[in-house]
Amino acid sequence: MTRILCSHPNQIFTLQYFSDLFQSAKSTVCEDIGIIRDTLTAFRLGDLETIAGAGGGVKFVPAAEKESTEEYIRSLCDKLTDPSRILPGGFLYMSDILFDPQQLIRIGGILASRFLSAKPDFVLTMETKGIPVAVMTAFALGCPLVAATRDGQITEGPSVSINYVAASSRRIQTMSLPKRSIKEGTRALIVDDFMKGGGTARGMVQLLKEFNVEVAGIGVVIATKEPRNKMVTDYASLMILEEVDEEEKRIKLSPSPWLYANSV
């Protein structure tokens, strides 16, 4: 039962389901839920939430325990500030982290905890590098993922496209979403790996407006400190990149202040 619940975060399972699966009485299932909840909360691994009424049941809400989240993000900062990661043009090599499922489940879990209360119906990201972290964020939220494509090459039927300016390149680019991928009137959490000027994020906000979708939040793994005025105002990043100095081989990267303020 622990395995099933923990493998499907935020998915509601009825007591009947477990009662059938394990061929035991509902009262026994209830008792077991109590024991599992006590264990999960005792070790701050998460919580079981009981939903009453028809369509009700029990679901697992993973928790990012405050201290260990801080420690984890700090250790990520340590890894990422290795000078050998500096790439030509002042970029930072981080694909090994952003494509490692063991890191992703942790990063996605932290982002999900941050935005769980905003109740997003789906996660939106922009291909390509944002996809893995967005998958794991959506997994932790128990909701689907939608990925916007960059070049307008859509083979998925009618689509909506907008033009946007990526602040880093200052070029006009196109961003598209298939019409059938999104339901009107829902709520989206925007997730991406990196934010500099915020042009891509603002493009996603504009694209969502075309679908009459509300933005439940914007979460990124790393945001640069400069420019301070980004093209979106309300976003949360796990880490803040202050400086990449190619000459001096120096990287300044620190955990975001909200990681200390908002515990889950």
Added chain:
Amino acid sequence: MTRILCSHPNQIFTLQYFSDLFQSAKSTVCEDIGIIRDTLTAFRLGDLETIAGAGGGVKFVPAAEKESTEEYIRSLCDKLTDPSRILPGGFLYMSDILFDPQQLIRIGGILASRFLSAKPDFVLTMETKGIPVAVMTAFALGCPLVAATRDGQITEGPSVSINYVAASSRRIQTMSLPKRSIKEGTRALIVDDFMKGGGTARGMVQLLKEFNVEVAGIGVVIATKEPRNKMVTDYASLMILEEVDEEEKRIKLSPSPWLYANSV
């Protein structure tokens, strides 16, 4: 303990780790491992494997139970053969499935079970649509993911590129991998969402040769029945697409025979 083990498939945890975490004797941890193993195997959810010696410990090996895997793939086939999924050009709309984490964790788990014994060191995929399923396959295998880029636009330092012919388009395309993303002499599992001619998969095989990396296997979610002679010979697909008839609004899609033959 169940939560930790199940959330980190194929990752080895030492008894000391659990003993410290729960502040209990190793003998108690051992007993608990026995109970968890019994429960997992009784409900065919997976197994705990104990590794002796230095660097040893216990790990969770998720199992795709034969009957339920077949049932699951059959239900996927049912969903995907809805005529409304037919797109212009005889394509099939399946992004809602391939980007839904709840489906992905299942699909990735089945692919991982299929190739676990081939002991891959990492999963290789090609951007973009293969990434989500590859993330979850890598997650279930407990190994990292590497994604090749299509257009040769690499901002991640020195890279290796090859040209390949995507059988469907008959155009020469470029596929690239950053040098630092791969260690020589390792083993790769190639994962993708869709295979028609096998040109992309063969491209990945060729690219891996440049890195002196052995191919541990090729796994795709859907492969077309035609052409029968694909550009790679040894691959496993979960489903076989026989026909998409735009005129008659008919889709023929069936589970792969190996799902019945090879149980895990």
